[in-house]
Amino acid sequence: MRIKSSKPSLVDPDMTPMIDIVFQLIAFFMIVTNFEQTQADERVKLPEDELAQPPIAPREQELYINVGFERDKQGNIIDPTPYVFSKEGAKTAQAFASELQMEARVAQTKKIDPKTMTIVIRADAETPTGIVQELIKLAQDNGFEKFALKAKAKALDQ
Amino acid sequence: MKLRHKGEVDKIEAQMAPMIDIVFQLLIFFMLTLKILAPEGDFNINMPIGQAQADEDSEPQLDIKVRLLANPDGTLQQVLLGTRQLGNDERVFDRLNGEIISIVGRPDSGDNDFEVEIDADYGLHYNNVIQAISACTGKIDPVTKLPVRYVEKIKFAKPRPQSGEAQ
Numbered sequence: 403m404r405i406k407s408s409k410p411s412l413v414d415p416d417m418t419p420m421i422d423i424v425f426q427l428i429a430f431f432m433i434v435t436n437f438e439q440t441q442a443d444e445r446v447k448l449p450e451d452e453l454a455q456p457p458i459a460p461r462e463q464e465l466y467i468n469v470g471f472e473r474d475k476q477g478n479i480i481d482p483t484p485y486v487f488s489k490e491g492a493k494t495a496q497a498f499a500s501e502l503q504m505e506a507r508v509a510q511t512k513k514i515d516p517k518t519m520t521i522v523i524r525a526d527a528e529t530p531t532g533i534v535q536e537l538i539k540l541a542q543d544n545g546f547e548k549f550a551l552k553a554k555a556k557a558l559d560q
Numbered sequence: 561m562k563l564r565h566k567g568e569v570d571k572i573e574a575q576m577a578p579m580i581d582i583v584f585q586l587l588i589f590f591m592l593t594l595k596i597l598a599p600e601g602d603f604n605i606n607m608p609i610g611q612a613q614a615d616e617d618s619e620p621q622l623d624i625k626v627r628l629l630a631n632p633d634g635t636l637q638q639v640l641l642g643t644r645q646l647g648n649d650e651r652v653f654d655r656l657n658g659e660i661i662s663i664v665g666r667p668d669s670g671d672n673d674f675e676v677e678i679d680a681d682y683g684l685h686y687n688n689v690i691q692a693i694s695a696c697t698g699k700i701d702p703v704t705k706l707p708v709r710y711v712e713k714i715k716f717a718k719p720r721p722q723s724g725e726a727q
Contacts, residue, residue, distance in 0.1 A: 417576050424583050431590030442597070449687035453694040453707050454601030522602065525686045530634060532682030534689070535719035538607055550602040553690050 442524060443468035443487040447477070449527040454553035463519040465505055465546075467537060469495070470526035484529045486537070495536045499543075506544040516545035524552040603693050605714045624663060624676045624711075626656065626692055630684035639692070657695040664710050679717035 446468050472481040472492065485492035488501055506516045521541045525534050538549055627640035639646040639656055646655050664674055676696040680689050698709035 414573075417580070421576075421580070421583070424580075424587060428583065428586050428590060431587070431594055435590055435594055442600070448600065449690040451601070451690055451694045452700050453698055453709075454603065454690075455707055456599060456601050520604075524600075527685060527687035527690075528634065529686040530682055531628075531680040531684045531686050531689050532719055532722060534686055535680075535682075535716055538716065539719060542607060547606065547608050549605045549607055551605065551690065551693070552600050552602045553694075555599045555601045 441466040441468075443470065445473055445487060446470035446524050446526050447473075447528075448524060448552055448554040450556040451553045452556045454555050456555070457550075461520050461550075463509070463514055464522050464550075465519055466522045466524060467498075467541075468524045469529050469533060469537065470524075471528070479528070484526070484533050495533050495540070498537070499540045502540055502544045502546075506546070517547045519546060520548040520550050521546050522550045522552060603690070603697065603714065604712075605693075605716065607715060624660065624674060624696070625717075626676060626678050626696060628678065628680040628684055628688055628692055630681035630688075632683070634683050634685040636684065636688045653691045653695040656692065657699055660696050660711065661699075673713075674711050675713035675715060676711055677715055677717050680720070682720050682722045 447470065468487040469484055470487065471479040471484055474480050483494065486495055486498040486501075488498065490501065493501070509516050509519060521538075523534060523537065534551075541549070625642055627638075628636065629638040629640070631637045636648045636652070638648050639652050641656060641659050644659075646652050646659070660676070676693075678689060678692055678696075680692075693714055697711050697714060698707055700706070701708050
């Protein structure tokens with residue numbers, strides 16, 4: 403009579419389908435993750451427009467300026483004064499002049515002409531236009547000439 | 561002498577556990593860093609230094625002036641194309657777009673010398689300016705659903721003083 407071996411049989415689960423799915427998920431998240439918009443400030447509620455299209459070719463040199471209001475968690479404005487949000491905190495447009503001056507100096511030390519740099523303005527939909535114009539003027543005073551105004555791409559009515 | 565079974569092949573199994581650990585860590589990282597943001601577009605404006613002053617002396621021949629007047633609360637009071645009043649209702653920017661097309665002539669040409677100057681009150685909400693810029697630069701083709709741009713040159717007029725809103 404044949405006696406069965408007492409060694410417990412080890413059943414290896416097939417990992418291949420799970421690894422396939424996990425790799426597909428990683429590929430999906432890597433593609434969807436947008437690292438380019440890290441300079442965007444969430445407090446800024448951009449205006450929407452159908453014609454606002456992302457640039458065809460990425461710009462080589464750009465400087466982001468986020469202008470908006472301090473908002474609560476529900477998105478309501480808690481301070482009516484518009485601020486420029488930068489790494490150094492919230493500043494008024496006039497107080498931001500020193501930072502623009504510094505950016506122009508940094509560009510020059512890197513042998514970059516400020517005229518070739520694009521100032522990307524992300525301004526809140528309710529910001530007074532005069533503030534945006536003041537910022538453009540301050541940037542011009544520091545040698546910047548190219549500007550881009552950001553807007554959220556509005557979905558087209560089908 | 562014990563003979564090895566001929567058909568038996570030694571199977572070396574690769575250790576999957578470390579790879580799965582890393583892969584799951586990567587997956588969790590990408591899931592946590594994912595931010596779903598609406599796509600953003602932009603409107604380019606060129607503001608060469610000293611242009612505002614130069615324009616006062618020698619006015620360009622193909623300049624279109626759009627004046628945006630604001631109410632004290634920052635809402636739109638009136639849109640003026642040159643001296644023509646276009647109103648302030650929700651269709652005003654469509655009318656502005658139509659007027660710009662009639663001035664430019666051929667909307668599909670794209671390479672014309674027209675330049676639009678936006679002159680807005682200090683307190684006007686910025687979304688009105690974006691709508692005006694959009695109405696002046698182009699439109700969405702109703703058939704192809706693609707943007708058609710006919711004025712590329714947009715500039716701002718000299719900033720108006722904060723107190724001089726009501727004009």
